Amino acid sequence: MKVKSLTPKKVILGMRQVLFTFSQTAKLVWKANPRLLVAVFLANTLIGALIFPVFYLEKLTIDVLIKNIGNPFWQEAIKFLAWLFFIRVTVGIFQSGLMRISGYLRYSIARVFSGYIDILLAEKMSSLDMTTIEDPDFKDRFKKVERESGRRAWELAMPLSNVPNYFFGLLSTFSLIFFFKPIVALLIFLLAIPEFFIDAKYTRIEYQFESGNFLKYRLWGWMSWYLTTAKSFLETKILKLSPYFLKKMNEIRDEIYIKALKIRRQREGAHFLTYLPQNILTFFFSLYSGFLAIRQVITVGSAQMYIRAVYSFQNNLTGLVGSFLELYENYLFVTDLIWFLNLKPTITSGKKKPPLKIKKGIEFKDIWFRYKEDQPWVLRGLNLKMAANQSLAIVGENGVGKTTLIKLLCRFYNPQKGEILIDGINLREFNREKLWDNFAVLFQDFGNYPFTARESVGYGKIEEVNNLDLIIKSAKETSIHDFINKLPLKYENPLSPELEKGIDPSRGQWQRIGLARVLIRNAQISILDEPTSSVDPKSEEEIFNKITKFVKGKILILISHRFSTVRRANKICVMKKGKIIEEGNHQELMEKKGIYAELFELQAKGYR
Known part of the structure; x- marks a missing residue:
């Protein structure tokens, strides 16, 4: 897989992306639980900052021990050592307690953040309108966010909480080394930079690899779903699909994972090469510190402290770089998440309250509608009136716009042309939440x-x-x-x-x-879309007798292909190509001998 070389411009861009991801994640975690975030930052800051006093206590202990070897007046030395050991043990207990607290807080923050993201996604989704939700581009991007939210939440929370520990540990050890030999501190820092570049490079390679196999992962997910969901067991067994799906899954696994392992081997090999210069420098620095201790330029305790500081510096730098790279790996997820959270409804709500009791009825006036600008019109100049106490049935072939008509009436969409009126007032003027209180819909x-x-x-x-x-x-x-x-x-x-x-x-x-x-x-308006398609004829008769009585004096809109149900309506409309081409009651439409009569007779033959 070819990857373009890193340039200074790309490095700066990568750093900006890391900082963006870090800041946005911190903001989200803060909103989820600010106390947890402060607590985990404080605990990890103290853990990192304690490195310096721990190293210094160990230096003092070693120096006192060496200085007093063979000293006949050992009593004073023992007293001093006792104090040093007591302080070291106390610091160790405090350090151990902080690490346990930090572990608990990191686990807690990951759990809380994961749940918060799930709720945030659901809350935001419920605030959007159908224009956005049914858009194919939105669906693709949102599905990616939804699918990865659980895993990514943990991957973001953990490195975020580790950053203070590594940063202050790095600062403590760098200060020690810089105080001793500034040039060594700078060399260690410079030799660690290639590690960041290597990780950044292979992070991009792995991301490109994963993105390139997105379709295969989706196929894997679908086949896994069919194999493990009880709902699909009957059909997969009868059709003997399991061996076929398992074979396809094995092929995908072999194709993806062999390549993924190859990339991982390359990454680890590159890591090994970047560590070599650091280890060589550490070797010579340790030798130099030992030489200075032998020459009594520095104490043995100081030599041990500086050597430990170098190793600790490398570990903390590796940890800090790793944490930032984990955040960098999640950059695109965070970008998509922020995009989603910043979406606004495209349909604005009016301010008027709908009438407490509809008197004039509902009217569709010259309605033109299509779902997208590059798609054909679903409704073409449709006109329709229904009285305040009327039952209306809408019939027609699939795809003529029956359900779309209902979506417009519920104001899930706005028509591109024309207007829909309730008691002479345009739907756009009503508060949508209050408007929905007047609808009872069975989709x-x-x-x-x-x-x-x-x-x-x-x-x-x-x-x-x-x-x-x-x-x-x-x-x-x-x-x-x-x-x-x-x-x-x-x-x-x-x-x-x-x-x-x-x-x-x-x-x-x-x-x-x-x-x-x-x-x-x-509700004042009841809408039933194929309400009894799975109910036997006898039960259908019984149910509709009750429904008719229940909604008497209110508006009932019925969409159905079963004419035994449709014929009960006061008014029947036949739709074709986005228009109403016939309307009247059952008797009137049968006498017209048009499309309705033809469809009714065709269905009636099936019962003879």
């Missing part, structure tokens, strides 16, 4: 919440999630109460086999739970 891909049955129904009106009487009432309206009541834990029973005592409702049962969630809202 085609509604949520199957695995939590308790009570919660799964109660989420329809979150402030009533503990109101069991109201939840039971809604469950009875959709004929799901008897099913829930027979569960081992009744309404407290989880709705997933992956949870303790959890069960797996059928698709039809999930739809009834979803409908109960809609009814509990008791």
